[in-house]
Amino acid sequence: RKEVEQDPxxxxxxxxxxxxxxxxxxxxxxxxxFWYRQDCRKEPKLLMSVYSSGNEDGRFTAQLNRASQxxxxxxxxxxxxxxxxxxxxxxxxxxxxxxxxxxxKLNVKP
Amino acid sequence: DTEVTQTxxxxxxxxxxxxxxxxxxxxxxxxxxxxKQKAKKPPELMFVYSYEKLSINESxxxxxxxxxxxxxxxxxxxHALQPEDSALYLCASSQDLGAGGETQYFGPGTxxxxx
Numbered sequence: 001r002k003e004v005e006q007d008p009x010x011x012x013x014x015x016x017x018x019x020x021x022x023x024x025x026x027x028x029x030x031x032x033x034f035w036y037r038q039d040c041r042k043e044p045k046l047l048m049s050v051y052s053s054g055n056e057d058g059r060f061t062a063q064l065n066r067a068s069q070x071x072x073x074x075x076x077x078x079x080x081x082x083x084x085x086x087x088x089x090x091x092x093x094x095x096x097x098x099x100x101x102x103x104x105k106l107n108v109k110p
Numbered sequence: 111d112t113e114v115t116q117t118x119x120x121x122x123x124x125x126x127x128x129x130x131x132x133x134x135x136x137x138x139x140x141x142x143x144x145x146k147q148k149a150k151k152p153p154e155l156m157f158v159y160s161y162e163k164l165s166i167n168e169s170x171x172x173x174x175x176x177x178x179x180x181x182x183x184x185x186x187x188x189h190a191l192q193p194e195d196s197a198l199y200l201c202a203s204s205q206d207l208g209a210g211g212e213t214q215y216f217g218p219g220t221x222x223x224x225x
Binding site: 032034041042043044045046049087089091097098100101102103 | 143151152153155158166198200212213214215216217218219221
């Protein structure tokens with residue numbers, strides 16, 4: 001079983017739509033969680049860290065559910081510029097390793 | 111400033127060449143990482159340095175040799191690579207490996223083509 005699993009998509013949505021991605025992780029000892037976005041042929045850029053209480057940054061909301069071992073990312077009022085691959089990243093301190101999901105591709109269409 | 115720089119941006123090398131990739135950060139971060147990323151795949155961890163010491167080697171072939179000359183610099187020495195080693199090589203850094211300091215910031219990568 002993979003450490004981190006994501007639906008690869010693609011998610012094709014119109015501008016203005018709300019879209020949500022989930023990511024599940026297998027290690028209950030995981031301590032920190034992140035969403036990165038990666039544009040084609042570019043490096044991953046940090047979008048948000050994910051906190052236990054959930055957190056919001058403008059149109060983006062991240063949630064963590066430790067009981068079910070998943071994190072989610074909600075994007076409201078999608079923009080064309082949101083088109084990218086969204087990577088879920090989980091860190092387990094004991095092993096000092098970061099585990100990446102395979103990424104979810106989002107296409108926002110006019 | 112959350113900048114990690116990498117040179118070169120692009121590299122083409124033959125299987126008998128020796129080359130080096132360079133990574134630099136001036137954020138005072140004490141953990142640095144090398145990742146390899148193939149097209150349409152997530153980054154794969156290769157090496158982790160913590161306080162200039164190699165902390166993790168993910169069973170990477172010896173034709174890849176990392177080096178951390180000081181806390182700001184990370185090199186990846188390449189020798190006798192294979193065409194399947196062609197990929198985007200990403201460097202990242204984080205404040206630390208422990209709790210609260212582990213957010214990683216990535217450099218723009220070196221796109222490597224092995225002929």
